[in-house]
Amino acid sequence: MGISSTNISIINNFLSNFKELFSKKQFLVFVLAVYSLLMEYKRNCLSSMASNTSLDYQAFQYFFSESRWNLDELNNKRVRVIENQRTTKSTDDGVLVIDDTSCPKPYAKNTEGAKYQHCPSLNREEVCNAAVVSAFSSKSKYFPINLKSYLPESEFPRGKKDYRFKNKLTLAKELVCDAISKNINFSYVRVDSWYASVDFIESMDAKDLKLVAEVKPNRLINFYHPIKRRHCFIKQDELVKLIGSFYSHKLKPVCVRHPNGYRRDFLCCSFKSELKDCSVKVKVAVVFGRFSDEDSKSIHVLITNGLNAYASAIVSKYSLRWSIERVFKELKDVFCFDQYQVRHKKQTERYWMLCFIVWSLVYWIKQNGYLNKTLSGKLESFNDYKKALGSLLFLGSGISISKNRDSVCNLYGLKSHRMKKALGLAA
Structure with missing residues (x-):
């Protein structure tokens, strides 16, 4: 029937x-x-x-x-519906999370944007459609805000030089501006190490936005070297060894609690510093511990341009990024976000937005206990x-x-x- x-x-x-x-x-x-x-x-x-x-x-x-x-009008209305209720709206204690997701399409030949590229869902190279997504996350609420399709350079006649081509960092910056225009409340912008480029860090700081991010292993951090007896730029692995050997007394316990009673315990060493070739002063937090059972890393090096932030606040804000993974999982496993057979970008984005609408319907019902x-x-x-x-x-x-x-x-x-x-x- x-x-x-x-x-x-x-x-x-x-x-x-x-x-x-x-x-x-x-x-x-x-x-x-x-x-x-x-x-x-x-x-x-x-x-x-x-x-x-x-x-x-x-x-x-x-x-x-x-x-x-109009796709944008539909999404703007969806966000306004969420923002109009106390039980669903964004709050100042939350963060704006930016991350990318993908929909594997291994057999796609004529699907616009489906190219052999890094596939975040599979953590390897695969033919897929990719999108950069913004989401709000706090300890009690989380919801997707917007998404922008990523079209690889091979989709454009002049490649990266084509005026229509936008890399993921550009899309991420546009999504931050989009969230501000939608009056989303948040205290920090949260990104992973791939988005924590010098350009992105300086862009957020220029907008007077607080940023918390993990940095790549090859990023050079200014630190006092106890053997050389001077400040110098060193890699993460050397930084971790120096802290373990000479500064273990500065490790402080940090506990992150979740509303469901779940907790994670960490040891953290934080200090003010700077990154190589970056004009923005940062506070670095070296965190020993895993943020989830699925976390493959036992040590994380986090940064923020909020120089007065406590280590506990840095770790707590960073931990909120896992909500966007939850959004991706619910969209794909429950609402078939990655199951579509359309060829053009316009159709794909419309289908994705319908999935956002249905997710938001359930979120609205769930949060209000209807x-x-x-x-x-x-x-x-x-x-x-x-x-x-x-x-x-x-x-x-x-x-x-x-x-x-x-x-x-x-x-x-x-x-x-x-x-x-x-x-x-x-x-």
Whole structure:
């Protein structure tokens, strides 16, 4: 049975926020597209989505490719809906996280942007679509803000010299400006070592934004060398050895606690310093310990341009970056973010934004506890909420069918009076 427009107020109240952005026909397809992404799939594509609704494939294809609606306006409205409620909005104690994600497409030949490049999801080279994503993260809230597709230089006639080409660092800086324009509240910009370039650090400092980042192993840090008896620029591995041999007494315990009771303990040595060829003064925190069970590194060297920040604050703000990994996992594992069969960048970005909308719907319901008194079962994960909402949609569609017998018979081409009677659709 295909899902049709149904009166599930908890879903429709959220989706009604976007009604002004579409024509009447467009909004119907938009609603059904959201409904379809709440269904279960072994492998998703537009035809699978259409088969779960009362619309045909052509309607979905047109909506994602040719239909005139503005992607930025849709996302801006989504963020405003999140920011308009205390339970979901960003707060000053959170951070703005910038990171990239990818959707592996090993067999793609004609998909725009799908090239052999570094694939963050697999941590190796692979044919994939890539995007740089911004997200808000605090101890109690997290949500995606925006994304920008990354097109490799091979997509442009003049390569890196093409005026349309933008590298990931440029996209990251644009996403920071975008978050500011959306009035997102945050105390720090959080990036990993790949984005912590001199250009990015100086750009954030010029905007009076606090930055916390990990630095690459080959980055040279100014430190007093006890053997040479002078300050000099040294690599991380030598810095760690010197701290262990000569400055172990300066290691301070730092504990990071999470709302669910989970905690991590670290040893940390912090000091004011500077990076080679960087004009911005920084505070360095050498952190001994793993930030998660999946963390492959037991030692992290962090920096911030907040020179008065305590080591505990630096470690705590850095640890909030893992929320964006959680967003990526939920988008891909629960809402089929990486499962699409479209060729053009415009279609891909529209599909990704629909996944953002559905994720935000579940986040909005989850944070406000809207299903706590509706269902008897305990809902915890995003997948639990997705399954619950999918069940409500099936129930609502069934009730809708029982009230609209003639339209259902016309939809499925039922002519036999005997069959109509057997299905309870006879007058």
